[in-house]
Amino acid sequence: MAASIQHFSVQDCKAALGxxxxxxxxxxNVLRLDEARESAGNDxxxxxxxxxxxxxxxxxxxxxxxxxxxxxxxxxxxxxxxxMYEKQDPEVAQLNSQLKSILIPGLPETVAMTNTNGAA
Numbered sequence: 001m002a003a004s005i006q007h008f009s010v011q012d013c014k015a016a017l018g019x020x021x022x023x024x025x026x027x028x029n030v031l032r033l034d035e036a037r038e039s040a041g042n043d044x045x046x047x048x049x050x051x052x053x054x055x056x057x058x059x060x061x062x063x064x065x066x067x068x069x070x071x072x073x074x075x076x077x078x079x080x081x082x083x084m085y086e087k088q089d090p091e092v093a094q095l096n097s098q099l100k101s102i103l104i105p106g107l108p109e110t111v112a113m114t115n116t117n118g119a120a
Contacts, residue, residue, distance in 0.1 A: 010092065012066055013085045017095035020062045024102055029058055055103050
């Protein structure tokens with residue numbers, strides 16, 4: 001059952017983002033994500049290979065409750081809806097920012113400094 005954006009309200013969006021953040025903070029998921037981060041170390045590519053798919057899997061389990069398919073297509077549709085509501089509602093933007101900070105790890109300081117200064 002695919003959700004249409006017309007039936008996925010801004011309130012649904014806030015609830016879904018809150019549920020995703022809650023799921024990512026459940027002790028078993030925190031443990032799994034921490035293990036993936038530890039395995040990846042400071043390697044950004046390894047982090048994207050290990051941490052991102054795990055977090056995405058958790059996210060897909062939650063969005064299914066809101067009528068989205070628990071697959072890549074459902075995740076794309078959910079993300080499109082979030083982007084639309086993010087422009088309309090600061091709370092959605094704030095919740096999505098929290099989610100992004102979990103899904104997309106920050107750059108290590110040396111990489112960030114190299115990119116801004118041109119030298120490490």
